[in-house]
Amino acid sequence: MRKYLLPERGNFYKTNLHTHSNLSDGGLSPEEIKEYYISHGYSVICYTDHDVFIPHNDLTDEHFLVLNGYELEVNQPAAAISHITGNGKTCHMCLVATEPDMETPVCWHREKYIPLKSQPHKDKVKNDPNEPDYIRTYSHEGVSDMMRLGRENGFFVTYNHPTWSCEDYSDYVGYENMHAIEIMNYTCICAGYPEYNERVYDDMLRAGKRIFCTGTDDGHGKGGMCGCYIMVKAEALEYRAVAGAIMRGDFYSSEGPEIKALYIEDGKVTVETSEAKEIRFTTGIRKCKRFAGKDGESVTTATYELSTDKDPYYFRVTVTDENGKHAYTNAYFTDELK
Numbered sequence: 404m405r406k407y408l409l410p411e412r413g414n415f416y417k418t419n420l421h422t423h424s425n426l427s428d429g430g431l432s433p434e435e436i437k438e439y440y441i442s443h444g445y446s447v448i449c450y451t452d453h454d455v456f457i458p459h460n461d462l463t464d465e466h467f468l469v470l471n472g473y474e475l476e477v478n479q480p481a482a483a484i485s486h487i488t489g490n491g492k493t494c495h496m497c498l499v500a501t502e503p504d505m506e507t508p509v510c511w512h513r514e515k516y517i518p519l520k521s522q523p524h525k526d527k528v529k530n531d532p533n534e535p536d537y538i539r540t541y542s543h544e545g546v547s548d549m550m551r552l553g554r555e556n557g558f559f560v561t562y563n564h565p566t567w568s569c570e571d572y573s574d575y576v577g578y579e580n581m582h583a584i585e586i587m588n589y590t591c592i593c594a595g596y597p598e599y600n601e602r603v604y605d606d607m608l609r610a611g612k613r614i615f616c617t618g619t620d621d622g623h624g625k626g627g628m629c630g631c632y633i634m635v636k637a638e639a640l641e642y643r644a645v646a647g648a649i650m651r652g653d654f655y656s657s658e659g660p661e662i663k664a665l666y667i668e669d670g671k672v673t674v675e676t677s678e679a680k681e682i683r684f685t686t687g688i689r690k691c692k693r694f695a696g697k698d699g700e701s702v703t704t705a706t707y708e709l710s711t712d713k714d715p716y717y718f719r720v721t722v723t724d725e726n727g728k729h730a731y732t733n734a735y736f737t738d739e740l741k
């Protein structure tokens with residue numbers, strides 16, 4: 404029987420989960436951002452200003468949905484900085500509210516952590532006055548605790564731009580409780596960072612983390628917009644329908660190529676795409692496969708037979724078009740498909 408990995412029903416909504424407005428260090432107002440993204444075919448934006456959780460439900464209309472969120476960071480203390488590079492690491496995460504009426508931040512501190520450009524807006528944040536100030540710690544436990552608080556309070560938690568943050572395996576392998584990692588971050592790519600984190604994603608998956616991957620802009624209104632996004636397949640352009648689809652992993656990431664269908668049937672995984680130069684299947688073991696047309700011709704579909712002698716643990720698909728643009732599916736675990 405055919406099982407659809409991206410739902411057969413519903414519509415794809417072009418979505419950016421990571422956006423900065425002039426309520427932090429972005430150059431455009433939330434209204435200007437909405438206008439710009441609508442003119443580029445987007446249906447959903449999550450505003451994630453630095454450390455100020457300010458809902459923008461008023462910008463939602465029939466054709467455009469706002470998800471609410473914010474971006475948090477915790478920095479390596481000076482004493483722990485490498486004597487080799489002298490470079491401090493940092494960990495950033497976006498918290499995306501899964502319900503439209505959520506308005507109380509987690510990991511909030513009344514004085515610390517709020518960046519200069521977010522300061523004028525901190526009074527708009529509805530923090531719980533009974534909640535003690537939260538102290539952030541840059542460590543496996545500290546980051547995992549922030550992610551736990553996000554997750555337990557109804558946020559979708561993404562681990563952002565590990566390349567820009569100078570984090571490596573020894574750092575991210577110890578981070579628990581995230582829902583997804585940014586496999587692409589357009590602003591970092593525009594700035595010259597190789598922020599294609601396919602290897603980081605496989606590292607995390609093989610370390611036992613069952614997480615999704617997202618492509619985001621992280622735009623600040625000065626370029627870095629409308630480059631990387633997720634295509635969410637949901638039943639309706641409504642907050643709970645779209646947030647629910649994101650929580651279930653009903654999306655793929657892209658910077659151009661389309662993934663039209665993805666399904667498994669009799670142990671064979673089939674993907675249908677827009678015209679691609681190559682389609683790659685990656686698994687959790689030392690087994691993968693590349694499909695490409697003969698003599699440079701494009702391909703639009705590929706079928707990969709899951710190993711019958713050894714369980715591949717998971718599989719995921721990467722699509723690359725002739726311009727070198729990528730699309731990535733989430734990983735699918737074989738034991739969850741039985």
Ligand SMILES: [Zn+2]
Nearest residue numbers: 474495563564
């Ligand atoms: Zn960041």
Ligand SMILES: [Zn+2]
Nearest residue numbers: 421423474621
């Ligand atoms: Zn950001």
